[in-house]
Amino acid sequence: MATDILMPALSPTMTEGKLSRWLKQEGDKVSSGDVIAEIETDKATMEVEAVDEGVLGRILVPAGTEGVAVNAPIAILVDDGEAVPDATASGNAVAEAPKEKSAVEQAAAAPAAKVPQAASNAPTKSAPAGRVFASPLAKRIAKDAGVNLANVKGSGPNGRIVKRDVEAAKTAPAAASKGAAAPVAPGGFISTPLSSMRKVIARRLTESKTTVPHFYVSIDMQLDALLALRSQLNKASPEDGPDAFKLSVNDMLVKAAALALRRVPGLNVSFTEDALIQYNDVDISIAVSIPDGLITPIIRQADKKTLREISNETKDLVARARAGKLKPEEFQGGSFSISNMGMFGVTSFSAIINPPQAGILAIAAGEKRAVVKGDALAVATVMTATLSADHRVVDGALGAQWMSTLRSIVENPIALVI
Amino acid sequence: MSTTEFDLVVIGGGPGGYVAALRAAQLKLSVAVVEANHLGGICLNWGCIPTKALLRASEINHLLHDLGQFGFAADNPRFDFQKVVARSRAVSKQLSGGVAHLLKKAKVPVFDGLAKLSGVSGKKRKIEVTLKDGAKTVLTATNVILATGARARALPGLEPDGKFVWSYREALVPEELPKRLLVIGSGAIGTEFASFYRNMGSEVTLVEVADRVLPVEDEEISKLARTAFEKQGMKVLTGAKVGPLKKSSLEVNVDIEAGGKTHSLTFDRVISAVGIVGNVENIGLEGTRIVVEKTHIVTDELCRTGESGVYAIGDVAGAPWLAHKASHEAVMCVESIAGRHVHPIDATKIPGCTYCRPQIASVGYTEAKAKAAGYEVRVGRFPFIGNGKAIAMGEVDGLVKTVFDAKTGELLGAHMIGAEVTEMIQGYVIARSGELTEAELKETVFPHPTISESMHEAVLAAYDGALHF
Numbered sequence: 001m002a003t004d005i006l007m008p009a010l011s012p013t014m015t016e017g018k019l020s021r022w023l024k025q026e027g028d029k030v031s032s033g034d035v036i037a038e039i040e041t042d043k044a045t046m047e048v049e050a051v052d053e054g055v056l057g058r059i060l061v062p063a064g065t066e067g068v069a070v071n072a073p074i075a076i077l078v079d080d081g082e083a084v085p086d087a088t089a090s091g092n093a094v095a096e097a098p099k100e101k102s103a104v105e106q107a108a109a110a111p112a113a114k115v116p117q118a119a120s121n122a123p124t125k126s127a128p129a130g131r132v133f134a135s136p137l138a139k140r141i142a143k144d145a146g147v148n149l150a151n152v153k154g155s156g157p158n159g160r161i162v163k164r165d166v167e168a169a170k171t172a173p174a175a176a177s178k179g180a181a182a183p184v185a186p187g188g189f190i191s192t193p194l195s196s197m198r199k200v201i202a203r204r205l206t207e208s209k210t211t212v213p214h215f216y217v218s219i220d221m222q223l224d225a226l227l228a229l230r231s232q233l234n235k236a237s238p239e240d241g242p243d244a245f246k247l248s249v250n251d252m253l254v255k256a257a258a259l260a261l262r263r264v265p266g267l268n269v270s271f272t273e274d275a276l277i278q279y280n281d282v283d284i285s286i287a288v289s290i291p292d293g294l295i296t297p298i299i300r301q302a303d304k305k306t307l308r309e310i311s312n313e314t315k316d317l318v319a320r321a322r323a324g325k326l327k328p329e330e331f332q333g334g335s336f337s338i339s340n341m342g343m344f345g346v347t348s349f350s351a352i353i354n355p356p357q358a359g360i361l362a363i364a365a366g367e368k369r370a371v372v373k374g375d376a377l378a379v380a381t382v383m384t385a386t387l388s389a390d391h392r393v394v395d396g397a398l399g400a401q402w403m404s405t406l407r408s409i410v411e412n413p414i415a416l417v418i
Numbered sequence: 419m420s421t422t423e424f425d426l427v428v429i430g431g432g433p434g435g436y437v438a439a440l441r442a443a444q445l446k447l448s449v450a451v452v453e454a455n456h457l458g459g460i461c462l463n464w465g466c467i468p469t470k471a472l473l474r475a476s477e478i479n480h481l482l483h484d485l486g487q488f489g490f491a492a493d494n495p496r497f498d499f500q501k502v503v504a505r506s507r508a509v510s511k512q513l514s515g516g517v518a519h520l521l522k523k524a525k526v527p528v529f530d531g532l533a534k535l536s537g538v539s540g541k542k543r544k545i546e547v548t549l550k551d552g553a554k555t556v557l558t559a560t561n562v563i564l565a566t567g568a569r570a571r572a573l574p575g576l577e578p579d580g581k582f583v584w585s586y587r588e589a590l591v592p593e594e595l596p597k598r599l600l601v602i603g604s605g606a607i608g609t610e611f612a613s614f615y616r617n618m619g620s621e622v623t624l625v626e627v628a629d630r631v632l633p634v635e636d637e638e639i640s641k642l643a644r645t646a647f648e649k650q651g652m653k654v655l656t657g658a659k660v661g662p663l664k665k666s667s668l669e670v671n672v673d674i675e676a677g678g679k680t681h682s683l684t685f686d687r688v689i690s691a692v693g694i695v696g697n698v699e700n701i702g703l704e705g706t707r708i709v710v711e712k713t714h715i716v717t718d719e720l721c722r723t724g725e726s727g728v729y730a731i732g733d734v735a736g737a738p739w740l741a742h743k744a745s746h747e748a749v750m751c752v753e754s755i756a757g758r759h760v761h762p763i764d765a766t767k768i769p770g771c772t773y774c775r776p777q778i779a780s781v782g783y784t785e786a787k788a789k790a791a792g793y794e795v796r797v798g799r800f801p802f803i804g805n806g807k808a809i810a811m812g813e814v815d816g817l818v819k820t821v822f823d824a825k826t827g828e829l830l831g832a833h834m835i836g837a838e839v840t841e842m843i844q845g846y847v848i849a850r851s852g853e854l855t856e857a858e859l860k861e862t863v864f865p866h867p868t869i870s871e872s873m874h875e876a877v878l879a880a881y882d883g884a885l886h887f
Contacts, residue, residue: 031759135852135853135854136852136853136854136855136857136858137826137827137828137853137854137855138853140826140827140855141826144825144826155761156761157761162853163828163853
């Protein structure tokens with residue numbers, strides 16, 4: 001009997017997602033537990049497993065389709081030899097698959113692609129394939145042993161995870177991690193299941209470092225003028241009250257980078273397969289370290305904001321990021337990133353681009369160094385900053401030009417307050 | 419001449435073999451069965467089924483002698499023993515005919531005769547069949563399932579002699595009710611015959627070499643069973659050594675050592691129920707890579723033997739010697755031949771039932787075995803005396819015992835004795851197969867009033883405490 005394969009929900013709040021690819025083709029035989037497709041949202045990619053066996057009769061939603069509603073039929077599964085029906089098993093006539101968006105529409109949509117619609121709080125009806133099928137005993141043993149069932153392949157009826165699967169995952173942690181080499185550690189080790197954030201970090205950064213051709217431009221900047229301005233401005237803050245502020249060096253560098261992006265907009269871009277996306281706004285993502293990973297809250301239109309606005313907004317975002325209370329739109333999107341490790345005293349480092357952005361600025365510690373002024377040695381507070389840029393859309397000269405613009409703003413910081 | 423080429427030939431038409439053939443037919447394999455005696459095998463013809471028919475009669479006889487508690491009176495209830503036996507045979511015949519009908523409906527040809535493996539022809543195996551009329555025919559098949567079953571073990575000196583010493587086979591078709599009966603071996607077979615004959619009125623002595631009756635069951639259950647048997651007037655000797663049978667023209671004298679004493683006893687008949695041996699002879703195993711150990715064919719978890727394409731299921735492939743294990747292996751084995759993904763059988767999820775009075779049923783680990791396996795256990799017990807339905811039925815002698823893994827809540831085992839427990843054990847088997855924990859069992863609503871409520875209570879007893887005891 002023909003059955004519909006439905007779009008699964010990856011999380012209780014998910015209402016739609018992208019069907020990124022099909023791993024089975026029409027006419028392929030499918031056994032329960034086979035991975036037939038991959039579904040993607042901003043936060044995760046998940047495999048869709050067949051629950052029943054049969055033949056993949058018809059693919060209703062082609063690979064690469066965005067915005068597929070949860071519980072919408074994505075394919076029809078039929079028995080071997082059975083004719084593929086004209087209607088989905090749920091009775092709906094097979095609709096034309098959503099047409100590919102035109103190149104123009106795609107281009108317009110691309111920058112927004114990272115900005116999800118406000119997450120709906122309405123619970124979705126069900127999450128069929130998002131659910132992990134495991135016996136109660138398997139669930140309990142997994143919980144006690146800290147085994148993440150999402151990484152365990154089920155060997156029970158219809159691919160259900162049973163006790164023996166969890167026991168196997170417990171004793172051979174790497175065996176469950178799908179193909180990764182088993183760690184060899186004569187002294188033993190502790191295996192901690194990956195958090196979903198860690199998985200997203202792993203996936204996105206691997207994707208970035210393996211698919212985005214990075215190049216790096218480093219430059220030294222003298223900070224003395226900026227530090228002087230900072231202390232001058234901070235003295236102007238009221239002692240207390242709503243108008244009080246305390247600018248950090250980072251706040252000023254955010255503004256400086258935003259201004260540099262406005263002056264040299266060639267870095268405020270994204271690469272897509274078909275087009276170069278030039279963003280209208282300068283939205284700076286700030287990398288914030290949080291206990292189980294990192295997150296990048298965004299200062300939107302940072303070039304148009306005052307230092308005080310940037311400073312207060314950053315404090316609020318960082319505090320809520322560490323409390324895990326950011327809304328998706330506060331950390332998804334952004335046109336450029338800044339990662340600051342100056343507080344750790346590092347001399348320099350290079351960062352991995354946060355796709356689909358084309359650049360990230362890595363800021364090291366400002367330290368007193370000997371510099372040559374005129375023909376004499378002098379002492380200055382110097383900071384090494386390193387830009388990582390996507391060579392597909394940013395060429396070396398452009399990267400250098402942007403860095404030199406940034407340095408000129410930092411070293412002549414009056415621009416930050418006009 | 420019908421076709422002689424098959425995807426699968428099944429040797430043996432018992433609960434392993436005929437189920438294998440039916441499943442193979444469902445999966446569109448061409449399949450044939452070769453059966454030497456009766457379709458349905460020992461189970462239908464000389465085991466499970468005819469004994470149940472006899473035990474039903476003995477239960478009725480027991481009730482007829484216990485009518486007073488229900489307010490009835492019947493003077494001198496009698497039975498015609500030959501009719502009791504004849505009914506048992508009729509039941510077997512009906513079911514064996516049913517199997518023939520099922521195979522016919524599934525268009526599975528049945529060859530009445532003895533089959534043996536006889537080499538290969540190309541990629542196919544040859545099976546030589548000697549038909550009942552002596553004619554020979556050769557079948558070829560890609561796969562062969564050996565499901566030849568087992569028979570009673572004949573210990574030296576205890577061989578069936580056609581007069582005093584019976585195996586289960588003779589014990590099923592007695593000409594008359596023996597007055598004094600010795601049953602050697604208190605496994606399921608021995609215990610059921612002891613129970614049948616005792617409840618029909620024979621004086622029965624049940625002897626067991628181990629230190630308790632039904633030695634595979636949980637110790638508490640064995641103890642309760644013994645108490646119940648003795649209350650019924652059965653003589654039970656455990657840790658017993660049976661001396662040579664001294665047969666005279668009318669009776670058998672035997673010395674049995676037990677408990678440091680020698681009992682010199684006299685019997686009219688002796689039932690030997692000291693285990694079974696696999697039917698591994700004359701089926702062409704010689705010269706193949708099929709390994710036989712202790713009269714059973716060695717197989718892996720998917721019933722494969724040492725020869726590719728040759729499988730062995732059921733009693734001939736080893737313990738537990740249970741029809742339902744054979745049938746389950748049959749389905750698994752055939753599905754695996756058909757290329758389906760299958761799950762090996764876990765012996766700790768196979769229930770065992772003994773239909774003596776009181777009935778005994780169990781699944782999984784006994785308390786002692788669970789501890790020996792390293793589990794820290796939580797044990798729950800609930801006696802039938804706390805169960806309303808059991809009291810209403812007049813069946814208050816019974817106990818349900820559960821054994822849980824204290825760490826994970828896994829139901830490691832369940833052990834029951836009392837009325838209807840053989841019909842109830844499946845609940846715990848489902849729990850164990852589905853890997854339910856105590857949490858799901860506690861949350862399950864059991865119907866009231868049923869004896870099965872004591873199963874729920876036995877779970878509660880292992881944790882928060884039973885409500886009704």
